[in-house]
Amino acid sequence: MEKQIVHLFIFNTLADWEIGFAVAGINNPAFQKHPGRYRIQTVGLDAEPVTTIGGVTILPDITLDELNSSAMLILPGGEVWNAGKNAEILETVKALLVSGIPIAAICGATAGLARAGILDDKPHTSNASEYLQATNYRGAAFYQNQPAVTAGDVITANSTAPLEFAYHIFKKLDIYDTPILEAWYALFKTGDASYYFTLQKLRSPST
Structure with missing residues (x-):
């Protein structure tokens, strides 16, 4: 079976703990239905190394302009989302969704999706309904007070739910x-x- 790439967006202040279960499960063939079917590839806005909240330095495997196709794009939380940054990746998110490629966002990344209008018309979750309402998005009626939610090709999760986030990702990718x-x-x-x-x-x- 041809190996498929799951992309992990990385940036300064990335919240390390939010994607640990998901990344480890995707890259570890143990217990998988098709061992080795997927692997993680990191993607940055540019080629510069980034530093996570935990102080870990990561060098992107590819840059955003090199991202052509994907099995899924994972968006971790991090402080910069609250400042309305990472706008470039959100344009890529929209294009991927049009192509039927799933997106998984946790914590601050859900605010990024909200600002981009991606959560205006589908069930979703986040850190709190008030957190997303601060983005002035139009999807408040679709908010669900759940650890993680899958709606079609969009997965969203609360910052305290990295385990549920991984569960929804694994289920969407049919890993186990x-x-x-x-x-x-x-x-x-x-x-x-x-x-x-x-x-x-x-x-x-x-x-």
Whole structure:
């Protein structure tokens, strides 16, 4: 099976913890339905290294103008979204959605989608309804007080829900068989070791 690229948008002040589960799950073939089908590629507005909120330096794999096709684009949260920055990536988001490519946004990135009008007509979530209302968007009636929401090709999540964010991403990309996905989620949500043993029983011989 041809390897597909999931793009991770990176920028200064990126919130490290919000994308950890998703990135690790996509790049780790263990338990996957089609091991190695996807890999993460980072994309920056330019080729300059960025520094996350946690102080980690990341060098983009590609620049925004090199992004042609994708299996999905993931948008982490970060302080710059609240200042209305990262406008360039939002134009790319619109083009990708027109092409049927899914977008996953968490925390501040949802405010970016709101400012771009992307959440005006579809169910979504964020850090709080008031947080998005401050963007003057028109989608307040579609707001759902949930950790994460998938509406067609748009995934949104609360800043406190990196686990749910990953769950929705994995489900959209069809990375795991349903029993494995549910056991994985329950393990990290509850810490109940029985779900670990469930995962081991479900593990495919090929992984």
